[in-house]
Amino acid sequence: MTGPARRRSAKAGLPPGSLIHVGRRHAQDTRVTVVAFNEEAIEIWEPAPTEPLPPRETSDRVVWVNVCGLKDVARVEGIGQHFRLHPLVLEDILNTEQQPKLEHYQETLYLVLKTFDREAHGKRLDYDQVSLVLGTDFVLSFFEADSPAFHSVLQRLKAGKGQIRRQKADFLLYSLVDAVVDSYFVVLEGLIERVESLEAAVVDHPRPEVIQAIHGLRREAVQIRRMLWPLRDVLSALQRGESPLIERWTLLFLRDVYDHAVHIIESLEIQRDLVAGMLEIYVSTVSYRLGVVMKILTVITTIFMPLTLIAGLYGMNFSYLPGKDNPFGFAAVVLGMLGISAAMLWLFRRKGWL
Numbered sequence: 001m002t003g004p005a006r007r008r009s010a011k012a013g014l015p016p017g018s019l020i021h022v023g024r025r026h027a028q029d030t031r032v033t034v035v036a037f038n039e040e041a042i043e044i045w046e047p048a049p050t051e052p053l054p055p056r057e058t059s060d061r062v063v064w065v066n067v068c069g070l071k072d073v074a075r076v077e078g079i080g081q082h083f084r085l086h087p088l089v090l091e092d093i094l095n096t097e098q099q100p101k102l103e104h105y106q107e108t109l110y111l112v113l114k115t116f117d118r119e120a121h122g123k124r125l126d127y128d129q130v131s132l133v134l135g136t137d138f139v140l141s142f143f144e145a146d147s148p149a150f151h152s153v154l155q156r157l158k159a160g161k162g163q164i165r166r167q168k169a170d171f172l173l174y175s176l177v178d179a180v181v182d183s184y185f186v187v188l189e190g191l192i193e194r195v196e197s198l199e200a201a202v203v204d205h206p207r208p209e210v211i212q213a214i215h216g217l218r219r220e221a222v223q224i225r226r227m228l229w230p231l232r233d234v235l236s237a238l239q240r241g242e243s244p245l246i247e248r249w250t251l252l253f254l255r256d257v258y259d260h261a262v263h264i265i266e267s268l269e270i271q272r273d274l275v276a277g278m279l280e281i282y283v284s285t286v287s288y289r290l291g292v293v294m295k296i297l298t299v300i301t302t303i304f305m306p307l308t309l310i311a312g313l314y315g316m317n318f319s320y321l322p323g324k325d326n327p328f329g330f331a332a333v334v335l336g337m338l339g340i341s342a343a344m345l346w347l348f349r350r351k352g353w354l
Contacts, residue, residue, distance in 0.1 A: 019077055019087075021070045022095040028145050030072035032079070035064040037157055039166045044158075049075055053082050056138065062169045063138040068146045070094055076142070083108075083140060085133060096129040096144045100230040102237050109134040109243050111173070111234070113180045114227040115149045116187045125187070125220050127227060130180065134173045134245050141176060153179050170246045174253050177235075181257050184264045187224065188271075191217075195271050195278075202278050206285045214278050221272045228265055235261050303344050307337045 036043045036054055038061040047053060049072075054063045065083075070076055073094060080090040089110050092098055103110040111132040116125055128147055133140040141150065153175050156164055164175055194217055201210050238246070239254035246254070314321055314333065326332070 019073050019090055019094055021073055022097060028069040028071060030069040030075050033066045035157060036061050037165055042157055056083050058137045062172055064172060065140045067142045070144055083135060083138060093131045093142045098129060100234050102234045104243055109245050115147055115180055115183060132173060132176060134169060137169055139169050139172045149180055149183060150176055170250045174250050178257050181260050188264055188267055191271055195274050198278060202282050203285055206282055211282055214282060218275045221275050225268055225272055231261050232265055299348055303341050306340050310337055
């Protein structure tokens with residue numbers, strides 16, 4: 001269950017480095033999972049709050065500490081002190097309203113990314129912040145709530161497939177970043193499908209519900225763009241190899257992730273432009289259909305104007321009207337009215353008005 005949101009104003013007046021959980025989810029308990037591995041073996045456990053964590057530097061294995069839930073601020077602080085994290089890093093970890101960013105510290109690398117997950121029934125796209133900390137032999141990851149973002153990486157570690165068990169902590173960081181970026185393709189494909197279905201509805205059935213869907217899709221596209229736009233600069237700085245914690249061999253893989261991120265952002269821009277143009281298409285379609293209706297009503301009114309005039313004249317209370325006493329007078333008037341209507345219809349069609 002999601003607790004009440006706590007905004008950044010809760011930290012107003014406090015000194016830098018003050019540890020307060022700022023975010024939307026305060027109900028989930030803090031759960032810590034430790035994964036220690038090398039090429040030969042892997043060990044996974046969930047330590048109790050009083051149980052000591054693995055040492056900060058190990059020469060024979062890589063340690064990955066995954067934290068889900070930031071409710072227990074004291075425990076998060078204890079993890080940070082154990083791995084000697086800068087107080088500002090801990091402050092940013094507990095503030096889940098950060099934009100994607102990359103920060104270099106003396107002994108660690110701090111990275112912020114966003115993950116997306118569509119809620120039940122697919123009505124709303126929710127997001128979560130993941131904070132990643134890279135050290136010499138360890139990687140720390142922090143979520144505000146349980147997330148399946150890294151399940152694939154954990155399965156690869158258990159299976160021992162690929163390079164991940166044979167490489168160092170920087171390759172594990174790459175694997176986690178790659179898993180997050182790959183999840184954006186799922187979000188992007190869902191957005192594209194909704195845009196395509198909405199495009200057909202805008203043209204074929206421009207009802208009031210459609211414009212509500214357009215506004216909802218537009219808000220979602222803007223939200224995704226706001227979360228992902230800084231990602232290009234973050235991954236660009238990461239793949240330039242400015243940190244000594246990342247080896248040259250890993251930089252090749254980070255460049256591939258950067259290419260994926262650029263593709264996602266460019267595709268997202270295209271979809272955002274399409275959504276923005278849907279409103280104009282909707283207005284144009286509604287205006288066109290209204291114009292067609294008004295044209296038909298105008299033609300009908302124009303055809304009935306002379307008929308109404310004739311009917312009005314013959315409805316007057318005069319002693320003499322043409323054909324009044326003729327047994328075929330009524331039929332002649334009706335035929336004349338039908339002839340006028342047919343002639344006007346022929347003229348409108350000839351002019352291209354019908």
